[in-house]
Amino acid sequence: MPEKGLFLNFDFYPWTKLKNYQGDVSVLQFCRDWLLGMDAFMRYSSGSTGTPKAISIHRKQMLASVAATAKILKPSSTDQILLNLNPDTIGGTMSLVRAMEWGLNIHVFPADGNPMIPLDHIHPFTLCSLVPLQLHDILKDPESIAKLNQFRVVLLGGAAIDHALFAAIQELRPIVYHTYGMTETCSHIALRQLNGEEKQERFHPLEGVSLRLAEDRTLLIDAPMAIHTSLKTNDLARIYSDQSFEIIGRLDRTLISGGVKMQLDELEALFSPLFPDLSFFLYGLEDARLGQKMVLVLESEPFSTPELEKKLKELAPAYKAPKAIIFAPRFERTLTGKTDRINTIRKWAKTN
Structure with a gap:
């Protein structure tokens, strides 16, 4: 069986040899450290509501996220991951960890607006993560849509989904999941299937995740992939009896006028x-x-x-x-x- 590993700038780095990497490329350094068993990694919050915060995340939390995600995505040995997010963000980092833990190839591309442009008309990729801005750009170009339709699963996160984007997603072939999570939870702790026969109205937590509301109606998360118990968010939420939930706003986006x-x-x-x-x-x-x-x-x-x-x-x-x-x-x-x-x-x- 051919070796699996990471593709970067037309170079191939097998997982079996990355432990010995001596260079200064950060994405390869991270993979080396992970393969050598490093326990803690520093990542930053997105900074969309203020200055990004440095957050220490641990191996056991990242492994919990990978395991829970695998139960939903059901990866196989033939899957190949396209990474078109910044590898230093939690979304990019966890794509790398999934590839290493699942034994898959991952191809690292620049985090550009339309990640379909550099792909061949017929390509091998089956899994990718996008932000809504990237998907908007893809949907403007029929050729890019045809390339996206060759994927099996798309994880869509980082921002809300508007009505027009939701409608366009209904016409796509891959299953598209809207993700809910943050750096403090090693990416997503809940998914919402946006299209297909089993599409969902709300987010559903991954296995092992428990949710409740604080007195101010913000979401509290207990999860093996979270950095601590009862993780308090700024997200105002509504939780249903089956633990599914919807985000209705943010505490820090309340205006008094x-x-x-x-x-x-x-x-x-x-x-x-x-x-x-x-x-x-x-x-x-x-x-x-x-x-x-x-x-x-x-x-x-x-x-x-x-x-x-x-x-x-x-x-x-x-x-x-x-x-x-x-x-x-x-x-x-x-x-x-x-x-x-x-x-x-x-x-x-x-x-x-």
Whole structure:
């Protein structure tokens, strides 16, 4: 049987020989350290809501994640993994660990917008992880869609799924799972199948994961892949009797404007049908009269907005409608592809 290993820049590194790697390429150094049995690794949170935090994750937690994921994905010896996320993020790191633990080939490509472009028309890849931004780019190109349709499973994570993207996913051949997790849980602790005959309405936790709500309605996680017990998140959630759950917002995205408390994530979900082809977010800016005012930020060159303002007010009461519309030609994004709201606003403020 041919040796399995990692492909990088047209070079092949068999798993059996990577233990002896002496170079300075970080992805190969990580694989060497893993194969040598290192126990702890440092990774960083995404930084989408603030400064990225250094987090120490341990081998037993990563192995628990790999084992629980295998029960869902059912990898076989013929699977091949395409890695098109930054290997230093938790999503990229765990793709590497799965490949090593499952004894599969993994091909490392640059974390570009459309990872299908460099692939051959007929390719061997069956498993990959994407962020929604990458999938949006793939879906713009029929040739890229044809390449994606050769995969068996796609893990989609790092951000929410809008209505337009969900509808497009229904036409794809591979099973697409929306993932829920974070660096502190060694990637996902729950999956939601988005398409196919067994598609799901909500996230379902992996085996061994237990969930409950804190007093402030945020999700508490007990899981073998988490860095500690009763891991408290900032995600506001609703849990059902079968332990399935849905995320309804974030605690740190609650805005108080004119004495009215508003959950920005809920309003973004309400407004999302208006923006099938535009990235957007809601943000709170300081305001002398209201304390904070909600603004709508669009990734676009400026355009006339009276019709848009009318539609926004039809969807929400006037006090929950954006008080201004901001145009940013290009959003800042984190290494994991999430919209970096804080730095996008900072960049906009410097030029306005």
